[in-house]
Amino acid sequence: MTVTIDGKLTAANLMTELQDRVRALKERGTTPGLAVILVGDDSASAIYVRNKERRAADLGIYSEVIRLPDTISQTALIDEINRLNQTPTIDGILVQLPLPAHIDETAIINAINPDKDVDGFHPVNVGRLWTNQPGIVASTPFGIMQLLKAYDIDPEGKRAVIVGRSNIVGRPMAALLLNQHATVTIAHSRTKDLFELTKTADILVVATGQAKMITAAAVKPGAVVIDVGMDRDENNKLVGDVDFDAVAPIASAITPVPGGVGPMTIASLMIQTVALAEARANG
């Protein structure tokens, strides 16, 4: 029997646990603070921002969304980040990606104080991750690790294949699985014989942005399949990178879209924001 991994439920359970930590912090006079900078318009970002606001409000986390026009200069955006770096009540700063083409994403990420970089994108946090030191970890891969844990899926000794090499999902995912003793391969758009490779995976994580690109022929029977895609099909319906209906019958466990990885990304963001506030409260 295939297990459908329920990200919505797992995220809700984690949020219940987090509630106690937020309450304890508030009793000590610290309210976790999250600042989200949204430049211009992007549909995936809009869903993300809406759901984040909701979760933060549920938990009693202070959250502000700073909406900036897509004509903003890089310097003005960095000024805004510096202001937040220096605001003591803000524990986490998240700059929604992608940014407009005239802004250098790297320069923006590097401007965030690494100890407020709640996305874990700053090179200091990336370095901590790859050297297996404590630090802030990108929310989507962090959430996927929480899902595996909740479903008693231990990566140790397993062959993990990640399709996609982005800084926000593929690479940090590889580091986390490696830190948990999986044997990790990262595949990407130039990988030859991609499906030959994906068929060797015990754990297959797909983050390509290509709707339903993973079919049954690309998956080993009994594999755990994690779908990070947030794509639109021909009817403008939200679908993943995995053809769920085709793959589910042969997988041992699979995440749906929506209701899989997405809610876990948000839960992870909340967890890490609270952890940063705890660090502030503890001086």
Ligand SMILES: Nc1nc(=O)c2c([nH]1)NC[C@@H]1CN(c3ccc(C(=O)N[C@@H](CCC(=O)O)C(=O)O)cc3)C=[N+]21
């Ligand atoms: N700096 C930065 N960090 C990010 O983590 C980041 C980003 N920029 N830019 C945009 C993408 C996209 N993203 C989503 C996370 C959760 C859902 C989500 O909650 N999905 C739900 C709900 C879907 C719905 O409401 O329709 C689900 O899959 O079930 C969506 C999208 C984070 N991203």
